[in-house]
Amino acid sequence: MNTPIPKALTIAGSDPSGGAGVQADLKTMGALGTYGMSVVTALTAQSTRGVAGVRAVPVDFVRLQLDTLLADITPDATKVGMLATAELAEAVGEYLPDLANTVLDPVMVATSGDRLLDAEAIGAVRRLCARADLITPNLDEAAALLDRSPAASTDAMRRQAELLLDAGARRVLLKGGHLGADATDVYADADGTLLLPGRHVDTRNTHGTGCTLSAAIAALRPQRESWITAVRDAKGYLTGALTHADALGVGHGHGPVHHYYALWPSRPEGVGSRLRQAGG
Numbered sequence: 001m002n003t004p005i006p007k008a009l010t011i012a013g014s015d016p017s018g019g020a021g022v023q024a025d026l027k028t029m030g031a032l033g034t035y036g037m038s039v040v041t042a043l044t045a046q047s048t049r050g051v052a053g054v055r056a057v058p059v060d061f062v063r064l065q066l067d068t069l070l071a072d073i074t075p076d077a078t079k080v081g082m083l084a085t086a087e088l089a090e091a092v093g094e095y096l097p098d099l100a101n102t103v104l105d106p107v108m109v110a111t112s113g114d115r116l117l118d119a120e121a122i123g124a125v126r127r128l129c130a131r132a133d134l135i136t137p138n139l140d141e142a143a144a145l146l147d148r149s150p151a152a153s154t155d156a157m158r159r160q161a162e163l164l165l166d167a168g169a170r171r172v173l174l175k176g177g178h179l180g181a182d183a184t185d186v187y188a189d190a191d192g193t194l195l196l197p198g199r200h201v202d203t204r205n206t207h208g209t210g211c212t213l214s215a216a217i218a219a220l221r222p223q224r225e226s227w228i229t230a231v232r233d234a235k236g237y238l239t240g241a242l243t244h245a246d247a248l249g250v251g252h253g254h255g256p257v258h259h260y261y262a263l264w265p266s267r268p269e270g271v272g273s274r275l276r277q278a279g280g
């Protein structure tokens with residue numbers, strides 16, 4: 001009997017440059033052996049240089065996408081990214097209790113500094129945090145959720161992760177990519193807090209790292225025994241994708257990470273020749 005392939009859903013915004021948002025999530029899921037599906041919440045006009053505009057998808061059409069998809073297919077895991085408005089955050093929140101293995105990346109601002117969530121929508125995203133199985137804020141997002149200043153040390157990160165649990169989150173991965181040069185994250189759940197040290201990669205091509213990490217956790221959770229093993233392996237995948245980002249070399253700003261680093265040979269023509277061999 002064949003083992004079924006896990007299926008993961010991303011509910012997120014579109015990034016035409018392919019490095020963040022739905023596009024990054026689907027690449028990540030595919031690279032990690034999970035079938036990816038997507039419900040788009042917002043369109044962005046965006047490149048590796050920044051965001052030129054945002055249009056939220058009408059709430060009733062996001063609901064129609066979800067209702068139509070979920071009547072047919074049950075995802076094994078779901079990742080939620082950019083929600084753009086309070087109305088969208090509230091609508092998506094109604095679906096979370098019925099979905100398995102939910103990961104919420106409370107996206108607020110892009111790497112380029114552009115806003116991806118209305119300022120008045122933070123309250124709605126705060127309420128959503130209690131409905132997800134895992135939340136993955138960066139330092140600024142954790143600070144905004146807690147209405148405090150961003151953590152400036154790993155000890156302060158531990159405290160803020162615990163405060164997010166106190167506020168109702170079930171599990172927290174507080175990302176420290178913007179703290180110093182060691183890429184250490186903090187994981188917290190009812191059993192305690194853990195430091196997750198990472199190898200820091202010296203690259204400016206970090207567009208979409210947060211999206212890629214949360215999508216990788218959703219892709220791996222159905223394939224792993226526990227949340228913490230899925231989180232550790234997802235971080236390992238992201239470190240590999242960052243390590244190969246400069247070789248990919250896409251765009252003139254903060255380029256994307258290399259989602260397919262483990263699948264493609266060093267040059268893409270290699271893939272073509274393998275396909276020709278496969279086709280006889």
Ligand SMILES: Nc1ncnc2c1ncn2[C@@H]1O[C@H](COP(=O)(O)OP(=O)(O)OP(=O)(O)O)[C@@H](O)[C@H]1O
Binds near residue numbers: 202242
């Ligand atoms: N240069 C780097 N080298 C290795 N890991 C990194 C680097 N930058 C970020 N990370 C890791 O990437 C993940 C995302 O972290 P970060 O704090 O940058 O989140 P984010 O702000 O949501 O992402 P982004 O910077 O894309 O907006 C974390 O696991 C972090 O440790």
Ligand SMILES: Cc1ncc(COP(=O)(O)O)c(N)n1
Binds near residue numbers: 012107116
């Ligand atoms: C559609 C969309 N969603 C999320 C992000 C955040 O990603 P990052 O902060 O890594 O640029 C983004 N830039 N675009």
